[in-house]
Amino acid sequence: MSFNDLQKVLDERKTQSLYRRRQLLQSPQGAVIRVDGKTLLNFSANDYLGLANHPEIVASFKRAADEFGVGGGASHLVNGHSHHHHQLELELAAHCGRSRALLFCSGYMANVGVINALIGKGDGVFQDKLNHASLLDGGLLSGAAFQRYLHNDVNSLAIKLARSSASRKLVVSDAVFSMDGNIADLPALVKTAKAHDAWLMVDDAHGVGVLGKTGAGCSEMYGLSEEDVPVLMGTLGKAFGTSGAFVAGSEALIETLIQFSRTYIYTTSMPPAIAAATRTSLAIVQKEHWRREHLSLLIEQFKGGCEQLGLHLLPSSTAIQPIMIGAAQTAMAVSDKLLALGMQVKAIRAPTVPVGQARLRVTLSAAHSENDIKQLLGALAQVTKEIDIEYPC
Ligand SMILES: *Cc1c(COP(=O)(O)O)cnc(C)c1O
Secondary structure (H helix, E strand, C coil): CCCCHHHHHHHHHCCCCCCCCCCCECCCCCCCEEEEEEEECCCCCCCCCCCCCCHHHHHHHHHHHHHCCCCCCCCCCCCHHHHHHHHHHHHHHHHHHCCCEEEEECHHHHHEEEEEEEHCCCEEEECCCCCCCCHHHHHHCCCCEEECCCCCCCHHHHHHHHHHCCCCEEEEEHHHHCCCCCCCCHHHHHHHHHHCCCCEEEEEECCCCCCCCCCCHHHHCCCCCCCCCCCEEEEEECCCCCEEEEEECCCHHHHHHHHHHHHHCCCCCCCCCHHHHHHHHHHHHCCCHHHHHHHHHHHHHHHHHHHHHHCCCCCCCCEEEEEEEECCCHHHHHHHHHCCCEECEEEEEECCCCCCCCEEEEEEECCCCCCHHHHHHHHHHHHHHHHHCCCCC
């Protein structure tokens, strides 16, 4: 294939209903957003606690910008590691019950940087089939022997670990699977990893802030220590409503990342005002339990309503509630109809999910009201009268 084929490949994507188009968001994130001139109920953001436009967090951001300016100015190892970065690291470590934490500019960079600092040629990485793209990319880039085990299946993992003669073995899993919404069987993964002398890395992008009594995430929910999950990663752009990510673990892990993680070392630090805003966000996560409680009620309300409509949901108890459709074209048609009814629910298609498993990825937020969910269910009832969405098709 030559570069002259670019347009041909793009056209093919269009005929397969797989072409991606960006809409223009003209408002902050929230239960109600403005998109391409239309006011919509928003069921597509990962702002699970409704913090992305919280007035106290916005105020912290502004104050810190006045005090520290806008740009980080340099990498952390040169002179970009400022007061708010440092405090946030200490506070995140305490929140997650870990010895230390380290900030990264994004979850994608954290995953690529951590895996590559820990393993290389001669080592092995074992990943759940449904892991996030950033974890898969990190593993592929590392040069370690790369294996994927069956989704959430520790037997499949154990067989691969037993057969491996790699020197370091790193098991990697999402805590909450981003397109299915189910939670990994972490206690079983911990046991399996330990039995095979492997380290476990967990990506808690969709768990921190939401899971566990104080929102410390999957490790709080399951009571898993630093020894159980030596590498714990979380993101700040989802439930925390800001931007960036962190890795939490032992002193030796964090110092290793500071010395050897290329996506930590060779990049400008995140704007200090983002770190300051995240500190406020963390305080709200810790004290406002009502956000998690309200979200749980909305999840139950939504699941109950979908069941009555005969829609095919996946077994998810989290804010990620996929409605399975099947064909990409049908998923797009349903999403378009919902849009016409004032609901933003994005269709997720291949290659993000397997071919034939296109879905509507509904995400709920503490910013929603019961009435918002009622309206979504009403719109779904209307659309299912017009479009046949039998799944599996
Ligand atoms: C969103 C996400 C990431 C990437 O985080 P960013 O901060 O958006 O780069 C990594 N892992 C999982 C599971 C995610 O859902």
